[in-house]
Amino acid sequence: MKLSELFEQKKFVVTSEIGPPKGFHLEKILHEAEMLKGRVSAINVTDNQSSVMRFGSLATCHFLKDKNIEPVYQVVCRDRNRIALQSDILSAAAFGIENLLLLTGDHTKLGDHPQAKSVFDLDSVSLIHTVKKLEEGVDIAGNKLDGEPPRFCIGAVVSPCSEPLEPQLIKMEKKVKAGAQFFQTQAVYEVDKFVKFIEKAKQFGVPIMAGIVILKTVGMAKYMNENVAGIHVPDSLIEELKKDKEKTKSGQTGIEIAARLIKELKPHCEGIHLMPLGWDDKVSKILDMAGL
Amino acid sequence: MLTTQIKNKEEIISKLSGSTFIIKCIGCKEVLFPETEIDKFISENIEKNKITGRLKIDYLCNQDFSQAYINNHKVEIEKAETILVFSCGVGVQVMASLLENKKVITGCDTIYINGFQGLTVQNYNCAQCGNCYLNYTAGICPITACSKGLLNGSCGGAKNGKCEVNKDFDCGWEKIYNRLLKLNKKPKEEILIRDYSNL
CATH class of the missing domain: 3.40.50 (Rossmann fold)
Incomplete structure (x- = not known):
């Protein structure tokens, strides 16, 4: 099922995310994914997230399909040139994978192979353009594909709380023009900033799913404020995490904050994308509390 | 040469x-x-x-x-x-x-x-x-000024104007956007795809 069909039916779409392991034993993440079955419309599978070498996103998506779980195949431009990217995306079509999330990707220097070459032959915009070309029955060089062309639902990302916001909007517009059909956002902790972003982004007419990352610890919040682009965890939330150490340790504070953010963001967007970063067992509880 | x-x-x-x-x-x-x-x-x-x-x-x-x-x-x-x-x-x-x-x-x-x-x-x-x-980029080279050599805008990884790769580097695309802003211009809408065949 393409996510675009759900948006067309005016459904409020919820997705979550799993990260493949460093190794090839998938029991744990497939179990996590199964726990979310029925609670979310699809599950994103990250592609060597944070430039750390892991099990492949495409193969994980294939295993999810086998379990009747709808995957969103994340593809980044860091590790493969245009030939390999197109080849893998055609492979995804053969596996029946219909939803893609196309990103530029972090630089290799940020990960566990800082010596590796960063490819970036294409970027998020030109990758979206490339998939549109494949859908038209030609590759990016204009060569004809054999047989029926593939059909995907193309997702992209945007960072709604970035400062300055204008470059994000310019790039978002470029992605929409290239063929993006929905957006999942960077984690949102500032609802007022998100609302201001939506006021400007709604002109593009594409569904936007607000990103939610569960706050696990005070340290995590501070780390993100220092190091992660487009994220600012306000002091009030950091105070909330500090207030009851036991409650925060058990995950309860993070769950409450995430559920509250979802409730506040819901009237302003078309869906929610949860990034539990290993806390997959908390997702159901968050959705319960948020009334989803 | x-x-x-x-x-x-x-x-x-x-x-x-x-x-x-x-x-x-x-x-x-x-x-x-x-x-x-x-x-x-x-x-x-x-x-x-x-x-x-x-x-x-x-x-x-x-x-x-x-x-x-x-x-x-x-x-x-x-x-x-x-x-x-x-x-x-x-x-x-x-x-x-x-x-x-x-x-x-x-x-x-x-x-x-x-x-x-x-x-x-x-x-x-x-x-x-x-x-x-x-x-296309207001006279700032996107290939040498951006750590990823991106042609279609910033990657979203810069924090406070600094590149995700090294906090001592300015984000090349923020420089490009700022220069375009001074010129009262928006970046070009066309999608640019790197051509390595002239290398």
Whole structure:
């Protein structure tokens, strides 16, 4: 099922995310994914997230399909040139994978192979353009594909709380023009900033799913404020995490904050994308509390 | 050794608007600078009354020299809407940085620059990609100024204007956006795809 069909039916779409392991034993993440079955419309599978070498996103998506779980195949431009990217995306079509999330990707220097070459032959915009070309029955060089062309639902990302916001909007517009059909956002902790972003982004007419990352610890919040682009965890939330150490340790504070953010963001967007970063067992509880 | 070639006629013409001030750099011309083709292009494609002035500079990449030349031609440069530069990618970037409120465009693709790079240049780099993108990015090279060499905008990884790779680097695309803002321009809407075939 393409996510675009759900948006067309005016459904409020919820997705979550799993990260493949460093190794090839998938029991744990497939179990996590199964726990979310029925609670979310699809599950994103990250592609060597944070430039750390892991099990492949495409193969994980294939295993999810086998379990009747709808995957969103994340593809980044860091590790493969245009030939390999197109080849893998055609492979995804053969596996029946219909939803893609196309990103530029972090630089290799940020990960566990800082010596590796960063490819970036294409970027998020030109990758979206490339998939549109494949859908038209030609590759990016204009060569004809054999047989029926593939059909995907193309997702992209945007960072709604970035400062300055204008470059994000310019790039978002470029992605929409290239063929993006929905957006999942960077984690949102500032609802007022998100609302201001939506006021400007709604002109593009594409569904936007607000990103939610569960706050696990005070340290995590501070780390993100220092190091992660487009994220600012306000002091009030950091105070909330500090207030009851036991409650925060058990995950309860993070769950409450995430559920509250979802409730506040819901009237302003078309869906929610949860990034539990290993806390997959908390997702159901968050959705319960948020009334989803 | 320096090798530049003139860009295709259509690209240069599409970037010209209003009257034009023309700058040619002859610093490394003894090697492979297409001066004959450039003069031919100018005489065939730019009306004489649309040219506010011309300048031949020795080593455009030397900021101090170039600033002095600009000061001597203030009036003609002020009158022009477009500054058309024929030089290597470094020279164009130096000129764009000195004339931040002007549309500075390049008429050349830089193929090879080794040996001369570093002679006088401090802040700008040219990847000699043979497919100069400076006409799309307000005279700041997206290939050398962005750690990922992105052509279609910032990656979203910069924090407080600094690159995700190194907090000492400014985000190249933020610099490009800011320069475009000064020029009252939005980045081009067309999707750019890197062409490695000229390398």
